[in-house]
Amino acid sequence: MIGGFAELLERLAFTPRRTLKLAHLEAYFAATPDPDRGLALAALTGGLDLRAVTPSLLRALVAERVDADLFALSYDFVGDLAETIALIWPDGAEGKDIPLHKVVEELQRTPKAQLAQVIAARLDALTPSRRYAYLKLATGGLRVGVSARLARQAVADYGGLDLAEVEEVWHGLSPPYESLFHWAENGPKPVSAAFAPFRPVMLSTATDAEALAMLDTAEYVAEWKWDGIRVQAVSEGGTKRLYSRTGDDISAAFPDVIAAMDFEGALDGELLVRRGDQVAPFNDLQTRLGRKQVSGRMLASHPAALRVYDVMLWQGRDLRALPFSARRAALEAAVQTLDPARIDLSALLPFDDWHALATLRAAPPEPVIEGVMIKHRDSPYLAGRIKGHWFKWKRDPMLVDAVLLYAQRGHGKRSGYYSDFTFGVWDGPTLVPVGKAYFGFTDAELKALDRFVRDNTVDRFGPVRAVKPEKVVEVAFEGLNRSPRHKSGVAMRFPRIARIRDDKPASEADTLDALMRLLPDTAR
Amino acid sequence: MPATPPPLIPCPEGLYCPEGGFFVDPVRPVARALITHGHADHARAGHGAVMATRQTLDIMALRYGADFTQSRQVAEGISQIGGVQVSFHPAGHVLGSAQIRIAGAGGTVVVTGDYTRTPNAACAPWEPVPCDILVTEATFALPVFRHPDPRDEIAKLLASVAAFPDRAHLVGAYALGKAQRVIMLLRQAGYDAPIYIHGALQKLCDYHIAQGIPLGELRPATVARGKKGDFAGAIILAPPSAFAATWAQRFPDPVICFASGWMMVRARARQRGVELPLVISDHVDWPQLTQTIAELDPAETWVTHGREDAILRWCEMHQRKARPLRLVGYEDEPE
Incomplete structure (x- = not known):
């Protein structure tokens, strides 16, 4: 129902705390049937593809009902178009609450020429807070202080699932996510239908000199910890994707890296902006992030590259169960076949004891290094932050x-x-x-x-x-x-x-x- | 028309009535003042003589001390002041609030002061007063302001209290009027637990009770050594300024609520860090304001303070004569 969705938006908008936002979302998922809850989830995660209801269409609609000066004065005061329209729209005979899926279907199905009329009829029958929810839904861009990740976390919490597992299947699912909610309610785990899906990433725990002193140097290798973005580069059956470590698909912003992914497999590495041998500061990478399209100029001035740490799959074989040393050998061979300008190997650091590593850590050769990574030679590639396998020893602040x-x-x-x-x-x-x-x-x-x-x-x-x-x-x-x-x-x-x-x-x-x-x- | 003087003239001190020799709600000390209600921006200390309702005079004495004016007169029935007849009529805004009717050679003027037509259990209800010139406030004079039923807003507060029994609900409400209105709305909704109040509300709540407004059991929320858990699940009223003070630190993980007509606009609520906005207003909203003008059908409408542009535009659209007075010194809502 649009009423429940409106209430949810209101709660989320005014709740500053993450834990409470999660609680509101979980309560909503529990109380709302399919397919409405899945459509709400899609709206929150930006996955709801509706016909573009443009601001100009809405302005024209409201101009037929409200004096232009009065509207301008009001918009000036309120500052948000959807909210102004929701508040100023003349109250009609209040209709019954409508299921969200009816509204979504209607917006998807209606021919463009009739869209204005359909929207007006809906606005007539809704209360102001429902009008607001309806308009936010129709125009996209909810901006209610909930990230896509937080919404996925809420689904995971709702079903007692692991977020990493939800993120693993996420890209193979589509609205209204019925199989996902079925899984959350003790159904089977959905089979990902996506090509080149995301797989859960292995994470490290923090360490220090004191803790390292207890460990046997011979059992570990070390690498630089680069200050870029940890990514997973997946290329399977012609589909190539670049994922952030939380499973967000960031391929669109990095066509240069995608083009260089000339392999069959899944690599784990750091995304950097690199000009020749020179790794640029994190700032340079940030200017490339979050873009739907990248200009040719940006590609030339801020070239992105991948520095690989690990290999998860290679030519159809899942290598994740192998010890690190075996995967490393496979990785070194794999990188030989790739364009070194775009994809290169994270070097292993030579050290005989922890003091030697401490010396290296204290004076890294490049400023874009934020410490060292220490990995057990026998560690399989495990999902999540499992203690005892990978450690990060960050540079002192x-x-x-x-x-x-x-x-x-x-x-x-x-x-x-x-x-x-x-x-x-x-x-x-x-x-x-x-x-x-x-x-x-x-x-x-x-x-x-x-x-x-x-x-x-x-x-x-x-x-x-x-x-x-x-x-x-x-x-x-x-x-x-x-x-x-x-x-x-x-x-x-x-x-x-x-x-x-x-x-x-x-x-x-x-x-x-x-x-x-x-x-x-x-x-x- | 013969050259009669205008019945009221906007001056830096406030609205001046030349025939009566007095000001209405002057913002500076004057010889003779007629006061619509006790909010600080309308009722100031230091005038030579003040005429107001008994309750407004009491409230001024409570706030400024007994010597807030040299002489005072309770407004009762019709009084002759100079060349005009003056009477006070309920405005529904806060306890003691009145509209002032001034009848002289130039016709009848009604100065509304601040007013609302929504029922308010903490004071007498607004009544329509026919006039030739309506001098109205315009605090919420934009068509986006259609204030919901305050009972629904109180239901939201009670639902939140039920949902978060471990958290204190801190409701921002101005000391005169809004606080007592919220308390009465809670009582009418069946909430009979003690309500905690900030020290700044004590005197005015006591006065309301003495005037026969049944606020129920109120307790001070100012116990300095109160343990945080003591206020779990409680409703606490305080002036919004108290949220900035160390006073707010004593409550367990408070839900910050704010009772105001401005809470209709999300950005306003978020700006103030409000988690639970309660749209409860003591002013006319847009439908009430336009309805009042249409019903009283005055020859002219003068607009004192607020968002006058929109209501002037509305008068223009409805072929009604209107003018802005652009009085300065009145706040959107007094602190």
Whole structure:
């Protein structure tokens, strides 16, 4: 029913917490029959292919019913077209609630010439919140703060399934996903009908020097951990796909890599932007992401490449049960047959003991390396994050001492606390903001920071407070990039507050020059 | 027409009545003021003389102290002030709120103040007052504002309380009017548990009870050493500004609710970090405003404050004479 879907959208829109969003979705799946719940899932995951109901069609519809000036004033105030129309549409005789599938079928089936009339009749018979849901459904782009992955997670939770398993079959399924819900309700696992399907990825657990000391160096190999995007490149029976490690199909954004996938099998590797031997910073890769089409210019200026770590399938054989060493041999042979400009091998690092590896880790040859991976020679390729096989030993975070400048209140469990902090470093005599952090601190530190903000507010801008520039915090972050969007010219990755430096006066906080020196050579 | 003075003139201090020598809801101290209701942007301290309903005078004394004006007069029946006759009529907005009718040589004017036609158990209902010139507010004067039945909104709140028994429900509601309205709506929906209130609401809630509004059992939510679990499942009312204060930290994982007509617009609700928007308004919405103008059928409609462009456009479409007064100093909703 469109009513239930409207309620779901409303709940999701106003629920800030992930766990609660999941709970709302699960409750919806439990209470809603097929095929409606599957269509809702498709709408949330962007898989519902409806005839394009354009904004101009909707504007024309509303213009027949509402004075143009009144509509313009209202749209100005509300700011969202679907919401404005939902609220301003004259109430008709309220009709009965309609199943979602009827609405979807109708939108798919109606010839373009009659579409406006059909939509108007529906709007007449719906309440404002249902009109909103209907219009969001019809125009696509729900933007209700739910990612496709979160929606899949909700299905997994609903059925007590493993998300990795759901993602494995996802690409072979289509709306209304009846076989998926049947599986979630103790039916059989759907057989994937997709060509070149995604397979669950093997993940690592974090480690450190202390934990490694217990392990026998001889049983392990090590590789660089590249700061790109972990991908799975699958080429089977002429179908070629590139998947993110969560199973999202990102092929469309990387036609250059797809074209080089001249093999039959499934490889695991890191997607990078690489110019010759030079691996570009993560930022460069980010500009290639999320595109439906890539321009020729972008392909030339930001060429993507694959650095392979592992082989899962090769020429019809599933190699996942073999030990790492055997797969590695197969991988090395496989890469020989491929274009080295697009697909190359992740090198194994030579080391005799953990100290030697620590030395390598401390001075990686390229800035785009974020640590080392350590893998057991006998490990099969296992789905998920299984302990004891693969370890990541990340580079120590970069650190900077910065001064607290602004604070904003948090939500949910942190409502009432100032928990989102903007901090800055010295640029000559002034402090320039360089980042924002809202985690990393303990509960006790949060209380102390909250107290500081309240006692030292010098200005207020809506929910934001400016504070006396006196509190120094040590900010840890994983990397630094150039960013024209930031006043300081740099942007941090994963900044968090490592500790409060009550021992340091603000005058001794770091300078922008010092921060800039942490930029990778290529970005300086 | 002979050269009669206009019955009301917009001035920086507020609306001035030259025949009566008084201002209506002046925003600065003046010699003589007529006050529609007790919200801070309409009722200010420091005037020479104030005329208002008894309840509005009481509320002003509660908020500003007994010496908020040099002299005061309770509005009862029809009073002659200078060359005009003045009477006060219920506006349905908050306790004591009134529309002010001014009859003089130039005809009859009604200044609505803030008003709503939706039933409000915390005060007397709005009544229509025929007039030649209607001076109306326009806070929610856009056709997107069609406020739902407040009882449905309270049902949403109660459903959420039932669904999340471990969380406190923190309802943002202004101290005068909205808070008591929400409490009355809860009571009418059969909710008879104690309702917790922020200290800033205490005086005005006590006053409502003394005036015969049965708010039921209210408890202070200001126990400094209250354990977080104490408020699980409770409904707590507070002025929205309290959400920013450390005061809010004492509650277990609160559901932030806000009772306001603005909650109709999603972006507004999200901007405020509201998890449960409750569309409860003490102002006329678009259908009520246009219906009021159509029913009273005044020769002219003057618009004091709010979104006047839309209602002026509507008057134009319906061949009704209208003008904006563009009065400054009145807020969309007082804090």
